[in-house]
Amino acid sequence: MEKNTTIRAEIEKYIQSEGISMQCFADASKVNPGTLSGILNRNPPRPISVNQLDLITEAMGLEEGALFEMYVDECFVHSLPHWRRLRPFLLRCSELNKLDCIRSVLGYLMDDLSNIPAIFETAEEMFENVRYEASMLLYDCVIESEKYTHSERLAISYFRIFQVQIKDNKRNLKAAVQFHLYRSRLPETYALEGLHMLSQVFASKMQWSEMEMYADELRELAQALYRNRNRFGDEHLELLKPLVYYYAQGHLLKASCYEFQGRYEESKQWIEGMQI
Template structure:
């Protein structure tokens, strides 16, 4: 490719359209002197990506059409300068010209002095919502820093986890396994958020032992932040160290730690230990709410503690708690899905009827399709499987088959066929009671 290919294209367009420099500059919305310096000066003036976009529009071409020529002439022919590179990378992301973005990174990758700038631009793109573009930059940082224990490397792996995290259980698990060795290197504000994601992933795979470990780490990190804040309050001289700024309230992280610990212990059948963890998040007022939002957060965990205390009773077969639990669900509709999973599971285990409860919440059950996040998709799958078992045991073959087909559909959507397979074996061996 000729070094003047970009300017040749511009000049050819001007001649073809029968324009002069003044009329073309006006069409592009550029100063005539600026355009003249870009085309005619010897050596030509470096063109900015903003000017290139204006020229592209003036030529009636799609956005980014001339980016390949720009790379060849302004980033390869001359030494690349970050003042030109960064705006160009941002525009590549905005126009979805990811192939051009990849070419720029190929030019920069051998020069380690650019790694900090590449990382900062990746963070900027991530926060602007250009996730796929940011992946290219984070991967560049990962490849360049893989033999270093840098914070850039840890945060880049964390961002990749965030981007990969979705509804597909196998993809989520692979992302978690790739990331976990970098968890301890993250700044605490990112580490807390990463722990929340990991807990969600392992929840969907039913790895309760791993969740218990992660919950302990979440509580440990939350306690460390709390103690640091308390030290800062008591200090007579203000610290020069930048204070820890969390993405969410400390109440949230403490609450999630105890909630996840209680859930994991409950799933492992360690009910007495689970009860102690439930009691811990039932009252988080000791953290000292400073505004109405904090008070609402504390109340939310108190409400969840009430719900999960009922859950424990139901899972232990205490049918006398059913009416109180159903009344709780009536007043807390956001808990209906998880509550019905517990109720139908217990009904199958202890062989009691819950027809009246299913009828009570029939309308809510028909609306479960609205829940599409990874945790609730897993709950919907468990409900569908357990309800199919419940129906077949009670001779309701049509309803049982419909629920089984719903479970098959959900297992396909979440890529959790193995989980479905394990449960369908139980379904196939269910015998209608005599």
């Protein structure tokens, strides 16, 4: 495919090479003939949706995402991007692992801080759909651009990156240290899980004082939430795991910390005293 060409030029070249009419191509691609005419004949061309781009790509016999680089250049570089088209495109890129296209789009978005909430929401959707590599690019963008250091959005971004990197022994300590400063700014939904993850990472590094500190925070937060639940009910709690799990883990981690240091009697006391 030639450099500096356009999607419109590629479609016209295909129609000509195949010796078919625009109507025939519209039928093959299932793109409305009027829409296709607007794409090919209007000046400026009618904007193409991601779904239409996929249909056109398939009809031309190209690999999925083959026209995405052109799409970035035509739709997001030389014109003001709109989230109505941006979000579906970023999500589709995450499905096809077109990370360079995501990087290109984000590079043009970071100058406008009003885009940060939408970038974060899209990152969350990618994360929920297990598109971790793509979501990390968006979370990094939020971290780099978020101007409010006490932002919950910023804390969750660090938490998500930590979640992805916790199993990577080469990167999990760095991710833990970065997340450490933001652990108290997380909503309750994630705070307990974050503390549990921190204690696990420092346990794996045999850094017992840090492990014990996070185990204490985990146990104390779980206990405080349990008492609040008894007072106000648990409707407001949407935890990743049951509350009792986190409380028990706080005790077990505390006991393990003493056991690894050869302080067996203290370890035993924490196992026996596992009461809320």
